[in-house]
Amino acid sequence: MKKFLVLLLALMLVFAFAACGNEPAADEETAPEESGEVSGDAIQIGAVLPLTGSSTGEYLKAAMEVAEDIINNSHDLDWDLAKNEGILGGQPIELVFADHQASADLATTEAAKLLDQGVVAITGAYNSGCSASVATQALEYGIPMVCGSSSSASLTDGTTYAFKSIFNRVAANDEQESQEFFAYLQYLNDTYDAGIKKVAIAWINNSYGIHANEMFEKYAAEYGFEEVASVSYESTATSFDTEAAQIKESGADAVFQASYIGDLTLFAQAYSSLEYNPVAIVCYCGGFQDASFANVATDLGVDTYAGGQACTAQLSDKLPIFAYINDLYKAKTGQDIDGPALEEFASVIIAAQAIDAAGSTDSAAVNEALKANEFEAPYLITQKVHFDENGQNDIMPAVVTQLIAGKYEVVYPIDEYTTSDPVLNK
Amino acid sequence: MIGQIIINGLLNGCVYALVAVGLSLTWGVMDIVNFAHGEFLLWGLYASFWIWALLGLDPLISMPIVIVLIFLLGVLTYLVVIKRVLKVSGLTALLATFGLSMVLKNLTQFFWTANYRNVTNTLVSNRSFKLLGMYIRQDYVVAAAGALIITLLVTLFLNRTKTGIAIKATSINKSAAQLVGIDTNRIYAITFGLSGACVGAAAALMASFTPIYPEACALYSTLAFVIVALGGFGNIKGALFAGLLVGVVEALGGYFIGTSFKYLVVFLLYLVVMQIRPRGLFGW
Structure with a gap:
């Protein structure tokens, strides 16, 4: 009887957890x-x-x-x-x-x-x-x-x-994205007097991050921006407070992120806790495009995250x-x-x-x-x-989109598909 | 800047200690390695998330529910997985918990997929307050306070209550404990439940700043093992100090050597300490 009760309890616990799993993504699979x-x-x-x-x-x-x-x-x-x-x-x-x-x-x-x-x-x-x-x-x-x-x-x-x-x-690819991102920063300086001179990058230590960093360095030099920090990290880290503090210390006006969703979320929290508000934060593909990041940015009350997207629901x-x-x-x-x-x-x-x-x-x-x-x-x-x-x-x-009030707005290039002016921390 | 790095390290260290306290009960006190410890934390995080998502309860409010749920998970783990293998070699229990860890991780994936989830708009935000020119994160401060309170409560429980003393007696000599009338079976179940309860509390405190997905707790789990070993087996306060040490070493290592290598410094420290003091820094 005791064994039966134990098994019953175990099953109840498992299904109590499972009942929460109203995951809409779990579509029928064949x-x-x-x-x-x-x-x-x-x-x-x-x-x-x-x-x-x-x-x-x-x-x-x-x-x-x-x-x-x-x-x-x-x-x-x-x-x-x-x-x-x-x-x-x-x-x-x-x-x-x-x-x-x-x-x-x-x-x-x-x-x-x-x-x-x-x-x-x-x-x-x-x-x-x-x-x-x-x-x-x-x-x-x-x-x-x-x-x-x-x-x-x-x-x-x-x-x-x-x-x-x-x-x-x-x-x-990250070369095309880097070129577009620096053109975007140039546009911000020219059009909005954004005053971006120093740039930094935080990049995940894998194939994606390594190449993003290389392209970042190449185009920062080409567009005449001063690279002040290049911070690599492991994706499995539990927090990025030290990394964020290093980037803040560098005095970068704009920060590039080559991150996935988990690490980008932790970086965003760390920047926010350090009250670090660069003029722009520009993200390579990956974490920024994950819809759950919109909730994070909204929760933190920041509208400065931008990044490349193939399209956005705002263009429906x-x-x-x-x-x-x-x-x-x-x-x-x-x-x-x-x-x-x-x-x-x-x-x-x-x-x-x-x-x-x-x-x-x-x-x-x-x-x-x-x-x-x-x-x-x-x-x-x-x-x-x-x-x-x-x-x-x-x-x-890809176009440059910016998460403004939780929505991915197209901010660059300026054409019939642009949906909003960029939001800058100045 | 160094002050900020050290503060970050101390606060992170408190979070690590928070996770390690539960493990120090099963591994440190009872000498049973529970490889599913990280998955207990993971299920605690998911419990906090779903209670928040479905009922709108903040993780701090729902903490008692999560503590009870993971307490039950701990008791069940003992009754269903550990109890039968205790009589054979210690390696069998270790492998059994390893299997449980895989089962729980895969169940997590099966039930809730690999997607990232975040608990947002919480009572304790990710914002900071300034102290002596340094930024102190509110969510970390609450987690650090939780770590101190849990460590204190567990220490008091082990030293001041009959059940706590029975747990220590069972860990020192199981046969002698049975001879004096201690129901060791019950004691093991309570210890696993308590370990789960500690992890449940840790999960509730961490839910506001931890992205939740099936692999979220892998490194926390590894660090918890390092911290319990560094702190000294069976020494709950030692786990707290070791957690702080690991946090500070990680932060300073990352700052001076390179952020990609911050855990290398932690594990090097662990290897060195194990060579010099195999019983840990505060072990008897």
């Missing part, structure tokens, strides 16, 4: 996809993501599933891909997911499994180091890879890795197809689509468009189609995507 099995005549596209661990893979997966829905089913949109059912005259696609848990080694293994199973293209992998691992495997099979949101410039510099023939990346009125996609995504996850999720969405769409353009699933033809075509992208501000010979999307795929 067992065959999770186990990597594929079926039927569908065209199989691999998707390697950090589905478990500390990243936000579930949101990225949801975005890819929206892309699968757009491709396979008919939607009443002014966009042929969405109107038609399937590609190559009606064949559906099937996404086959694999989990790399933010480990480059695991990414290699999982990519190899998918490639052995015969996927015709591969997408992912969010973390830059993992994307490199997946692309290295894909190169061995000659299978095209469309990378959504990884931002390390080294992936498409044409020299660091050998996979440029099969690799294509939708997101802005101007981009009806983006608004439609955002609605589908929101129904699955309960939140607006963010930059990385939109880029992962785009990676699946473009893989399908390339297969359609190639007229077959032959990998050589698809690789050729990826490099030769300009792809329609009515869900992006740029409206199109084109890859250069190294696989980089060379139509600048």
Whole structure:
């Protein structure tokens, strides 16, 4: 009887906790996809993501599933891909997911499994180091890879890795972002007399952060800003008070962050507690784009965080197809689509468009189609995507957004898509 | 600037000590290594988060509920996982808690996904007050006060109550304790429950400044083991001092050597102390 009671108590406790789990992101999942099995005549596209661990893979997966829905089913949109059912005259696609848990080694293994199973293209992998691992495997099979949101410039510099023939990346890389960010600071100085002279950077000690720091240094010099601090850190740290104090001590007028959501949150808290209010805080992709950071910034009462985004919900009125996609995504996850999720969405769409353009699933033809075509992208501000010979999307795929009153407003460049003036601490 | 760094270190150290006090009960006093200690903290954080999200209760208000929940988790851990393996070698219990740690972490992922969550708009904000030109974070001060109070309460409990003395007696000689009529089974269950309660209190105090996700407590857990060993096994006050030491060493190491290496300095200190004083700085 005692044992029964103990077990009953244990189960009650577990389910009491579980009852709280009204997680909207936990959408229905199909067992065959999770186990990597594929079926039927569908065209199989691999998707390697950090589905478990500390990243936000579930949101990225949801975005890819929206892309699968757009491709396979008919939607009443002014966009042929969405109107038609399937590609190559009606064949559906099937996404086959694999989990790399933010480990480059695991990414290699999982990519190899998918490639052995015969996927015709591969997408992912969010973390830059993992994307490199997946692309290295894909190169061995000659299978095209469309990378959504990884931002390390080294992936498409044409020299660091050998996979440029099969690799294509939708997101802005950290070189493009650095250039745009410094142009933005220059614009703030010229237009708003912001007085930004000294800049500092806090960067996570991994492939993403290291390259972001390199690009930061390159463009700080090029645009004539004085670099006063470069602070690296480990993502697992429990707090960043020392790092924040060092940056404050440097007297930087503007701070760059190459961070993920957890570390960016802790940095924001630390800056706030030190009453450190630089004129601008500019964030590379990653943490800033995570919708949960909007709550953090609102809670702290700061409007100075800016960063690159492929799009923002504030542009829904101007981009009806983006608004439609955002609605589908929101129904699955309960939140607006963010930059990385939109880029992962785009990676699946473009893989399908390339297969359609190639007229077959032959990998050589698809690789050729990826490099030769300009792809329609009515869900992006740029409206199109084109890859250069190294696989980089060379139509600048990001704008500078600023979190103002909890909303991602477009503040730069100044064109028909600008939604707000920037907010500065002066 | 150095003053600010040291203050940051001391306050962080209090948070570490807060997490370590619970561990020092099971590992330090009872000599059972609970590898699931970090997951207890994690479930405490999630409990605080969900009570805040669903009922709108601030973590400080809901602290008693979280303490009870994690107390129950501790008791259940003993009854379901530890009790059966106590009779065999110590390594078996250690491996059992390692397994439990994996189960709890995966359940966390399963129930609540890997997404980051934050408790916002709390009673104690991330703001600071200025003292002698230094910024002191309010949330850390509350956590530090909690660490001191919990350490004091646990010390008093162990030294001044019958149950506390029975816990110490059981840890020194289980057979002798049984001979004098102590129900050691009950004592073990209470100790695990108390350890959980301490972690529950720590989680409630930390919820306002800790991003909550399945890996959130990995380093806290590792540091708690280091702190208990540094402080001296069985010495609750030692854990508090060791926590402060680790916090300050981490902060100064980060400032002078490089922020990427701040934990390297902590673990080097741990290795050196273990060579010189294997029983820890304050161990008997």
